Amino acid sequence: MSIPQFETITLDIDDGIATLTLNRPEKMNAFTGKMMAEMIAAFDITDADDTVGAVLVTGSGERAFCAGADLSEGAKTFDYEARADSGEIGRTSNEDIQRDGGGRVTLRIYESLKPVIGVINGAAVGIGVTMQLPMDIRIASDNARFGFVFARRGIVPEACSSYFLPRLVGISRALEWCYSGKVFGAQEALEGGLVRAIYPQAELMEKAREMAREIIDNTAPVSVALTRQMMWRMLGADHPMDAHIVDSAAIFDRGQTDDAREGVMSFLEKRAPVYPEKVSTGLPNFWPWWKDKSFKWIRK
Numbered sequence: 001m002s003i004p005q006f007e008t009i010t011l012d013i014d015d016g017i018a019t020l021t022l023n024r025p026e027k028m029n030a031f032t033g034k035m036m037a038e039m040i041a042a043f044d045i046t047d048a049d050d051t052v053g054a055v056l057v058t059g060s061g062e063r064a065f066c067a068g069a070d071l072s073e074g075a076k077t078f079d080y081e082a083r084a085d086s087g088e089i090g091r092t093s094n095e096d097i098q099r100d101g102g103g104r105v106t107l108r109i110y111e112s113l114k115p116v117i118g119v120i121n122g123a124a125v126g127i128g129v130t131m132q133l134p135m136d137i138r139i140a141s142d143n144a145r146f147g148f149v150f151a152r153r154g155i156v157p158e159a160c161s162s163y164f165l166p167r168l169v170g171i172s173r174a175l176e177w178c179y180s181g182k183v184f185g186a187q188e189a190l191e192g193g194l195v196r197a198i199y200p201q202a203e204l205m206e207k208a209r210e211m212a213r214e215i216i217d218n219t220a221p222v223s224v225a226l227t228r229q230m231m232w233r234m235l236g237a238d239h240p241m242d243a244h245i246v247d248s249a250a251i252f253d254r255g256q257t258d259d260a261r262e263g264v265m266s267f268l269e270k271r272a273p274v275y276p277e278k279v280s281t282g283l284p285n286f287w288p289w290w291k292d293k294s295f296k297w298i299r300k
Helices: 031-049 070-075 102-108 161-169 171-180 187-193 201-216 223-235 241-256 260-270
Strands: 009-014 015-020 054-059 065-066 117-121 123-125 135-141 146-149 184-185 197-199
Touching: 015 031, 015 201, 054 065, 054 201, 065 117, 070 146, 102 241, 135 187, 135 201, 146 187, 161 171, 161 197, 184 187, 187 197, 197 201, 223 241, 241 260
Parallel strands: 015 054, 054 117, 065 123, 117 135, 123 146, 135 197
Antiparallel strands: 009 015, 146 184
16 A cells, blocks of 8 residues: 655554654654644554554654644644634534544544554653553653643643543543643653553664564454454443443454454464454444444344
């Protein structure tokens, strides 16, 4: 699959691993409307490419993952009406609800069919940290710093972070970080559950690729795609029965596939599995179940 020439990011696909790099090092990879659109386009590409088994997201250089919104517009930086031509603001189909650019990116990451690993190689504040929240695993360099600095800029948390952050780190920690707007180090992020591990800068990408390989080399891509959405979407379920319905439909469907047969036989034969089904064609007939309000039991 051909990859377009992006302006604010790069996307490389090698040996099943897609690496999306925020690429404005002279601006500490600050977020813009163009970056928003290009990140969304990149996830469209990785979803459609059956050779991709995992996506790594990192920043260019060693100073920053993403230093937040580009503040070059000065006082009108967060006045979206004054910057209507920026491309960051969008509306729903009925034109009643304005949508922030960071939220459009995080929702696209949330919808990803492939696992997403955040490789946080430096400063990550504002949208630079909130865009990480729907990523499945986050690892950080020992010089990484994080900040939910919104109240210090006279605004509020964005990019769906009021949904994701308390679910990841707990309400008390989320409120402390957002009330204070302080910038904190990788160790506090680790202790708070925001990141999975800390590594020296020089080892960070290698460790991320090892995590990606553990997934790609041992698991069925369709099962991973299903599991990703099952887990994330159940965070908002009203009752465990909601999970039971989806779990049951998924296990019944998957159990009849060549992937399930290969998973059992490769284990019994003590060999590496070769899963035949592809995400582009192998998702079950009830996908996407969350859009079907009448979804119950698919199998009769």
